[in-house]
Amino acid sequence: MHFSKKWLWIVTVLVMVFIVSACSEKSKSGSSNQSSGDDEKGLSHVSFTMASVQGIEGFDYTAGDGLAKYYSDKFNYSMEVTALNWDNWNERLRIWINSGDMQDIAVYNYIHADAATYVDQGLIKKFPDDWKTRWPNVAAVYEKTTLGPKIEEMFGGTYFIPRARFMDNLPGDPLANHQSLYLRKDWAEAVGFPIKPSYTTSEIIEFGKLIKEKDPGAVGDRLIPLAENTNHAVELFIARNSTYWNSFYQDKNGEYQWGGASDDTLKGLKLFQEAYNAGVLSPEFYTVQNEEHDQQFRITGHAGAVFTQAPTSNLQTVFNEFQANIGDPYENIHMATVVGEDGHFHQRDLINFWGTIIFNPDISDEKFERYMDVLDYNATREGYVITNMGLPEEDWTYGNDDEIVSLYDEKTEGKPLAGTDGKYPSWGYLLGSTILFDDFAFDNPNTDERIRKISKQLYEDRTKLGTPETFPKMDWTIYTHDSPSMKRAQLDYVTEYANLVTKSGDLEKNWNDWVQSNMSLIQPVLDELNAK
Known part of the structure; x- marks a missing residue:
């Protein structure tokens, strides 16, 4: 027993010496050992x-x-x-x-x-x-x-x-989206088109027809009066006329309805098709990838107008690119809000x-x-x-x-x-x-004050042009409604609407057929919402 205690004591001493030696070496190495994973703040990598x-x-x-x-x-x-x-x-x-x-x-x-x-x-x-x-x-x-x-x-x-x-810098409640119309101001003046803070969709089509007829920029065969991709074409013609184009809503009688079947949606589809058939839109707008249509306006200069993203934080880039490729953006670009044919701004609360x-x-x-x-x-x-x-x-x-x-x-x-x-x-x-x-952009000294002023005005106009019916606060009952039926009713509205517009035959009949073909998906959701 005495022999075992002695050896236990010796082993303990040797272990302590080893630990002290190791700690000393680590201390000497200092920050050179930080490749092992820790930085000077003690954060492991x-x-x-x-x-x-x-x-x-x-x-x-x-x-x-x-x-x-x-x-x-x-x-x-x-x-x-x-x-x-x-x-x-x-x-x-x-x-x-x-x-x-x-x-x-x-x-x-x-x-x-x-x-x-x-x-x-x-x-x-x-x-x-x-x-x-x-x-x-x-x-x-x-x-x-x-x-x-x-x-x-x-x-x-x-x-x-x-x-x-x-x-x-919240600019309004409900909150408007930043998508806006960029319009060639110099071309508009050349063809006698008025410069205004807002336009209806039919007025934009009128501008496109004038540009197509007179080609004030001498662009020739490359001219695209209104450059869009599928997403923004739907946003321009349908969403700006139909507040609930891709959603459900509660009517004046308290009953829930489907926005895809509303008269406002049909109105937007007809305007969309008019622009397409008149050659105001590119014949192949639905093949445009990502945001290429933006470039046709601000870089190649082939487009008379584009309805697209316009966050305050990105406007300086847009204006700089236009200036580098085409000319003075403050003289040649006009930005405006798009309203429905009723003169009101249409959108559901964007949510912040x-x-x-x-x-x-x-x-x-x-x-x-x-x-x-x-x-x-x-x-x-x-x-x-x-x-x-x-x-x-x-x-x-x-x-x-x-x-x-x-x-x-x-x-x-x-x-x-x-x-x-x-x-x-x-x-x-x-x-x-x-x-x-978006928030800091209103105060960013790297953004031209003229651009910040334009953007603030666009947000203010939308708040003034909207009504509680056309620009409502969020209905959280609809937004958060979750059920197997709701999951099945998630349609690709953008693609569906573009298909209706480019399809042969009578648009209204095709739309009615489309509405009926989807009611097996839509009606269960309406029943659930109305049961609430």
Whole structure:
């Protein structure tokens, strides 16, 4: 027994010597050993995978430019991004989520019927109950989105982080969308077409016919009076006349109806077909991919007008490209709101969000918490400005009274801050933001004040031109209605309407046949809503 205690004591001493020696070596090596995973803040290195629109396929979002490196260094991560486009965003994510193959993080285009299924089947991560305490800045933005708290109550927890369009500069309630008409002002003046703050869809068709007849830009066979893709053509002709073109609604008698079968939708279809048959639209508008129709207006100069995206945050890029390729945008571009034939602005409340952040249900706590830390930082004042203006003391600084002062001169630098050909190709929401660029754009010193004034006026006009009937607040009963019938009734309205417009035969008859062919899907939903 005495012999065993002696050897036990010796072994213990040797172990202690080994531990002290190892600790000493680690101390001597200092930061040189950080390749083992820890940075100077004690953060172990993590690697994310992400899927989102607005990405550049193959770009190095870890260290491909100074902004990406700023974030990856600050939060000690590597990030691999799968870039989606507008055409495949919904379907590819749907496939990955349902198969359990989604990336660690994804920006998801919220569709309630699908979202409810993902929650029910455990296909996306449920947030910890105390997440708002841990990440209070994200929580503050979350509350401003309206959608977040609504669906949290419904699902009994948080699964989605909606990204707020506006935090400090909400331009109206209900919230109007930013899609607008860009019109060649110089061509309009040449053919005697009036310059106004708003136009009906039939007036836009009239402009297109004049341009087609007189070709004031001498474009010849390349001329496209009104350049559109399928999505925006439907938005222009149908959605601007029919508030509930792709939804259900409650009529004056309190009964729920289907917007696809409304007279307003038929009116929009007839105008759509008139534009198509008259050659105002390109004969192959439905083959246009992504946002190529925009380029026909602002880059190649073949188009007299385009109805398309017009967020304040992107207008400077549009105007710069027009100036580089065609001429002075302030003299030659007119922006306007499109109203229905009744003179009113038609749209349902946009809700103060666009896109939601979701996580793989099997993501590690470490990865989840690290990315939430990124989101929380970007919801602070400093992070918010960085995501909009670049690096502090390099691209911007604080002036008097904390005024943001730009240090970046695009003309001197010869390139913009953002974009594939900009200083920061990584620019975008992929570096972690829950506040969209729309909000800061109204205050951004890098955006020409004339552009900010135009955009503010467009939002104001829509609020004034809408009525409670044509521009209503969100009906949450419809928006959050979830049932097997509702899931089956998710039609591809854009494709269906484009097919009706380009189909031979009488449009009204074809539309009536289409309505009847879908009633087996639609009627069960109407019955459920009316039963409520």
